[in-house]
Amino acid sequence: MVDIRPAVEQLGTEFERSPVDFFTESDMQSRLYHLLREEVKQSDDSPLTPRSSPFGSEGMQVGRSSSYRSDYDERVKEQVDQVADARSTPHLSRVHTELWYTTDFGSDKKNRVDIAVLRGGDPRNYRPVVWSKGKQSLSFEMIDHAFELKYLRERMGLRRRVDDVDLQSATVDEIAETIDLDFNGIGKDLNRLQGLSGGIEDGDGETVGYTDLDSHFVLFANYDPLRRFQPSHDNLPSSKINQKIGEAVIQKISIDFPDVNVFYATPAGYDWL
DSSP states (O other), rough: OOOOOOHHHHHHHHHHOOGGGGHHHHHHHHHHHEEEEHHHSSSSSSSSOSOSSOOOTTTBOOTTTTTTHHHHHHHHHHHOOOOOOHOOOOOOBSSEEEEEEEETTTTTTTEEEEEEEESSSTTTTOOOOOOEEEEEEEGGGGGEEEEEEESSSSSOGGGOOOSSOOOOTHHHHHHHHHOOOOOOTHHHHHHHHHHTTTTOOOOTEEOOOTTEEEEEEEHHHSSSSSSSSSOOOOOOHHHHHHHHHHHHHHHHHHHHOOTEEEEEEEEEEEEEO
């Protein structure tokens, strides 16, 4: 498994050095995509997925023979086969953005992650790419690393995410029990990643998850709402409360999402939480 930490930390360094160079979350995503591809290329791991053809009879889904779409589906499959025949090495690159995946191979129920690093070498339980109605997707078993990115541009604190607690007297533990992480899509992303790495129970009570898959939540913030890196002039009356809330958020994430690696970056510094 390729080490992704250098690429993530390089992005943190670049954001710390020049946050004005990152206008949107898409800027973060495209830069991390490039850094991860370079990391994969320089690693000892196989730089490509292990099969000469990403399609198989189980995975390649085509339309009806009389449909307009089916002609293109067949053409794509033929092109893939031709490339596979002409080369002795696989040809599907390992780093992709906005990758659709399913936890039930062959199912129409799919999810998506911001960035995925696919497996190299010869992974067990290999699954081919599914091409259906112009959309590619993979089984989650083919993912080495899954990433979700979030960019908090204006949020300065998280006081409004805490209900029914006297913040002045409450302990970090008490705040952690009540704080709501479901803002800016953060809770949803963390739940998805935890389900991929640690496993969650499906509707039948079965655990779905792949312990060989590493999940990463990369959080950027312009104003350090977790108060991880306090500027020297942060001496307002509310500063201690905000710092306590930040500690509660980190504690809640570590308890509720133990299998998700969280990286936090601000213009004042970055760290793995």
